[in-house]
Amino acid sequence: MRRTSFADMNCSVARTLEVVGEWWTMLVMREAFSGVRRFDEFQGRLGIARNVLAARLQRLVDFGILERRLYQERPERYEYRLTEKGFDLYPVLLSLMRWGDRWTAGPEGPPVRLVHQNCGHEATSVLSCSECGEELKPREVRALMSGTGRPLLDREA
Amino acid sequence: MRRTSFADMNCSVARTLEVVGEWWTMLVMREAFSGVRRFDEFQGRLGIARNVLAARLQRLVDFGILERRLYQERPERYEYRLTEKGFDLYPVLLSLMRWGDRWTAGPEGPPVRLVHQNCGHEATSVLSCSECGEELKPREVRALMSGTGRPLLDREA
Numbered sequence: 001m002r003r004t005s006f007a008d009m010n011c012s013v014a015r016t017l018e019v020v021g022e023w024w025t026m027l028v029m030r031e032a033f034s035g036v037r038r039f040d041e042f043q044g045r046l047g048i049a050r051n052v053l054a055a056r057l058q059r060l061v062d063f064g065i066l067e068r069r070l071y072q073e074r075p076e077r078y079e080y081r082l083t084e085k086g087f088d089l090y091p092v093l094l095s096l097m098r099w100g101d102r103w104t105a106g107p108e109g110p111p112v113r114l115v116h117q118n119c120g121h122e123a124t125s126v127l128s129c130s131e132c133g134e135e136l137k138p139r140e141v142r143a144l145m146s147g148t149g150r151p152l153l154d155r156e157a
Numbered sequence: 158m159r160r161t162s163f164a165d166m167n168c169s170v171a172r173t174l175e176v177v178g179e180w181w182t183m184l185v186m187r188e189a190f191s192g193v194r195r196f197d198e199f200q201g202r203l204g205i206a207r208n209v210l211a212a213r214l215q216r217l218v219d220f221g222i223l224e225r226r227l228y229q230e231r232p233e234r235y236e237y238r239l240t241e242k243g244f245d246l247y248p249v250l251l252s253l254m255r256w257g258d259r260w261t262a263g264p265e266g267p268p269v270r271l272v273h274q275n276c277g278h279e280a281t282s283v284l285s286c287s288e289c290g291e292e293l294k295p296r297e298v299r300a301l302m303s304g305t306g307r308p309l310l311d312r313e314a
Binding site for chain 2: 010011012013014015016017018019020021026027030033034035036082085087088089090091092093094095096097098099100101102103104105106108109110111112113114115116117118119121122123124125126127128129130131132133134136137138140141142143144145146147152153
């Protein structure tokens with residue numbers, strides 16, 4: 001039941017999905033961002049089969065998103081730490097959460113709230129422009145092919 | 158080969174993955190954000206089997222992310238338009254793209270670049286705080302359970 005590989009598509013979205021598109025991967029990452037490091041703790045919190053979890057963790061290690069580190073010698077025990085590449089998935093995680101908060105939360109509201117410690121406020125995440133700081137809205141952004149500078153969908157072509 | 162349903166988990170990330178976690182879904186959305194509306198155009202651009210595409214589109218319609226609209230009467234033809242709920246997935250898409258640009262692009266660099274029309278600059282996306290506008294970094298954000306106000310991972314519990 002393996003699907004087409006996305007890795008060969010020349011698209012950053014497809015290539016990212018090739019890495020994080022497995023069902024459980026982003027939930028493993030959610031736990032890692034919460035501070036979970038040890039196999040048994042991932043397992044207990046996710047309620048996931050051990051063999052599935054082991055495969056997901058190994059895949060994340062192979063991709064350089066988590067790093068496996070020895071924390072005890074007898075018996076040997078390892079923990080899983082986010083790498084820089086892993087930390088860099090934070091915007092993906094928060095964007096998934098933000099959408100779910102808006103569109104899937106029950107009457108009791110979102111289950112988790114975020115406090116931005118730098119400003120001290122309860123906050124939500126906003127996707128903004130690296131240059132002017134304004135929110136990036138789909139109708140105000142043009143996507144251009146890097147090579148040709150043409151629009152991604154060239155209606156005149 | 159169906160996995161556990163994420164919809165029952167009280168977590169906005171899990172619930173979002175329940176909706177957009179299918180392999181092809183975010184690529185269908187990528188095309189929709191590029192302006193693709195018609196079945197044959199989705200099909201041609203994605204190189205995806207027609208039955209798989211039809212199932213994905215139907216699922217997105219069922220979830221209220223795309224809307225199916227009649228655009229021609231004889232023969233009847235429909236197009237698929239993003240709803241507000243669909244447009245709201247833009248931060249997820251751009252965050253996936255941003256990570257892929259950083260970590261998966263080949264030596265030729267990212268395949269697509271974004272121009273923010275409001276400021277006129279080539280831009281990347283930054284996840285920022287709704288309150289102070291600064292970038293949200295994982296070590297500077299605390300996630301708290303809405304009910305209890307306790308940290309998501311309570312080391313003192």
